[in-house]
Amino acid sequence: MKDASKIELELITIIKNHVADKSITINNKTPLIGTEIIDSMKLVELCLAFEDKAAELDFEFDWTSATAMSKSRGMFRTVESLVKEFINQSKLKK
Amino acid sequence: MIIVTGASKGLGKAICDRLISKKIDVLGIARNTESILFPSMSCDISSYDEVKAVVKKLKKENIKVNALVNAAGIDVMNLAVITPPDVSQKIIYTNLLGTIYCCQQFGALMLKNKAGSIINFSSIAVSLGIKGESIYTASKAGVEGFTRSFSREMADFNINVNCIAPGPINTELLKGISSAQKEKIISQQIIAKQFAPDDVSDLVEILLDPRSRSLSGQVLHVGGV
Numbered sequence: 001m002k003d004a005s006k007i008e009l010e011l012i013t014i015i016k017n018h019v020a021d022k023s024i025t026i027n028n029k030t031p032l033i034g035t036e037i038i039d040s041m042k043l044v045e046l047c048l049a050f051e052d053k054a055a056e057l058d059f060e061f062d063w064t065s066a067t068a069m070s071k072s073r074g075m076f077r078t079v080e081s082l083v084k085e086f087i088n089q090s091k092l093k094k
Numbered sequence: 095m096i097i098v099t100g101a102s103k104g105l106g107k108a109i110c111d112r113l114i115s116k117k118i119d120v121l122g123i124a125r126n127t128e129s130i131l132f133p134s135m136s137c138d139i140s141s142y143d144e145v146k147a148v149v150k151k152l153k154k155e156n157i158k159v160n161a162l163v164n165a166a167g168i169d170v171m172n173l174a175v176i177t178p179p180d181v182s183q184k185i186i187y188t189n190l191l192g193t194i195y196c197c198q199q200f201g202a203l204m205l206k207n208k209a210g211s212i213i214n215f216s217s218i219a220v221s222l223g224i225k226g227e228s229i230y231t232a233s234k235a236g237v238e239g240f241t242r243s244f245s246r247e248m249a250d251f252n253i254n255v256n257c258i259a260p261g262p263i264n265t266e267l268l269k270g271i272s273s274a275q276k277e278k279i280i281s282q283q284i285i286a287k288q289f290a291p292d293d294v295s296d297l298v299e300i301l302l303d304p305r306s307r308s309l310s311g312q313v314l315h316v317g318g319v
Contacts (some may be wrong), residue, residue, distance in 0.1 A: 041250035048206055060150075064198075 004087050007057070011083045014053065018046045029078035034071050043076065050086055059090050095157050097200055099123040099139050099164030099192070102130055104265035105215070109298050110290035121157075123148065123166070123196075124125050126145070126251070139166050139192035140184075142199075149199045161211040162200045163303050164193045171270050174228035180213055182229050190232035190240070197244055200252065208252045216242050216259035221319040222282055234259075238313050245311030256301050256309055260294055260316040284318030 017043050021036055024030075032038050047063040054061035067073045075085040080094065096113055100106030101122025107130075113120045122134035134152055135151070137144045152159065152217040165250050168188045193214050200274050216234040219227045238257055244257035251299055261283050262276040299312055300306055 040247070044205060049196070 006085050007053075007087060007090070010053065010054055011086055012079060013051070014042070014049045015046065018042045018049065026079060028078065030079045031071075032076045032078065032082060033069055033074065036085055050082075053084055054086070054090065061086060087092075095119045095121055095152075095159055096161040096163065097121050097159055097196075098124060098163040098165055099137075099196055100164075102126055102133060104165070104267055105260070105263065105291055105294055106165035108265075109165055109295050112292070112295035112299065123165070132285070139164075139196055140187035142191075142195050145195045145199050149203060152203060158207060159200055159203045159210070160207070162196060162204070163298060164196050164212045166192055167215055167267065168265050169227070169230045169270075171226045171230070171299070172279055172302075173226055177229055185229050186233050186236075189230070190236040192254070193237050194240055197255070199249060201244075204253055205251050207268050210251075210253040211306075212244075212248070212253060212255040213298055213301050214255070214257045216241075216257045216313055218259055218261040218279060218283065218315065218317070218319055220259065221315065222279065224279065242311045250311060254301070254307060254310040256311070257313045258294060258301070258316065259313050259319075261289065261319075263289060263291055263294060263316075265291065280317070282319070283315075287317070289316050 012026065019026060020042065024037060030037065032043065051061050056057065065075060069076065072078055075082050096118055098106055098110050098120055100111070101110050106124070108133060110120050110122050114159035120132055122130050122132060123137050123139065124130060124134065125136065125138050127134040127136045135148050137148045139145055166188065168185060170177070170185060172181070179301060182298055197212060197214070198273070201212060216238045219231045220235045220238060237310050241255055241257040248255050262271065262279050268276065276288065294316060297316065301309065
């Protein structure tokens with residue numbers, strides 16, 4: 001299993017690849033929902049890419065959540081929250 | 095591969111038979127697969143986890159899903175005021191939630207292909223508001239509403255989502271309905287004749303054909319209403 005910081009970097013690269021406007025600086029606090037940074041189609045594609053990454057790491061990434069789209073609690077609220085959720089799931093499901 | 099739910103009997107079986115006769119790969123889904131003579135998997139679609147298990151197996155085997163036909167459904171004709179809660183729940187869980195669960199999970203499998211077709215099943219009961227079918231009608235009205243919204247979510251991925259709403263077709267689902275009741279319903283169709291499972295299979299084939307790519311979010315009424 002790769003260490004968390006390496007996975008984090010890979011995930012941030014995946015997120016950056018899904019942002020259409022490459023002039024936007026993506027950092028941990030960048031919101032993924034409620035802005036025009038990433039549209040709904042790209043958000044689903046991002047989930048699919050995370051699913052592939054999870055398969056590579058031998059676990060299943062579950063992107064469904066009752067609060068998924070919540071701007072205050074959802075996993076998609078920021079880059080950081082999404083990465084954190086992925087890392088948590090990787091630890092729980094191993 | 096085309097996934098067909100409710101594959102062991104009725105319209106689901108007729109649709110599978112038609113697709114197989116056209117040399118199309120079909121995976122039938124049903125609670126009881128003993129009588130199914132083609133590739134099938136046992137699954138109660140009203141269980142999210144059971145649908146998930148099927149999807150997991152398909153992923154593991156790298157099976158490409160091109161289309162989904164949600165033909166599974168149940169009906170218990172009864173006045174709403176005397177229908178016990180467990181029956182109401184069973185109808186909603188199978189007809190509405192079962193369709194939603196399959197669309198969510200098999201639909202997610204189709205996203206990567208950026209192509210495909212999903213066909214849900216409603217009923218003439220929604221348009222006519224048939225007496226004694228309130229809960230069944232509620233479940234199917236839900237399927238129609240879900241289809242309209244879901245079609246917009248899937249359009250980004252070039253996946254069409256439509257709904258077929260048949261009138262009375264002679265299948266096991268209608269065994270509790272008298273000939274007089276059927277005739278009364280049929281008389282309210284635009285084309286006042288009883289259609290057959292073959293007619294529904296024709297529509298399924300049309301919706302699966304790439305030439306129907308301009309149709310999405312639609313409810314197609316067999317016989318017209």
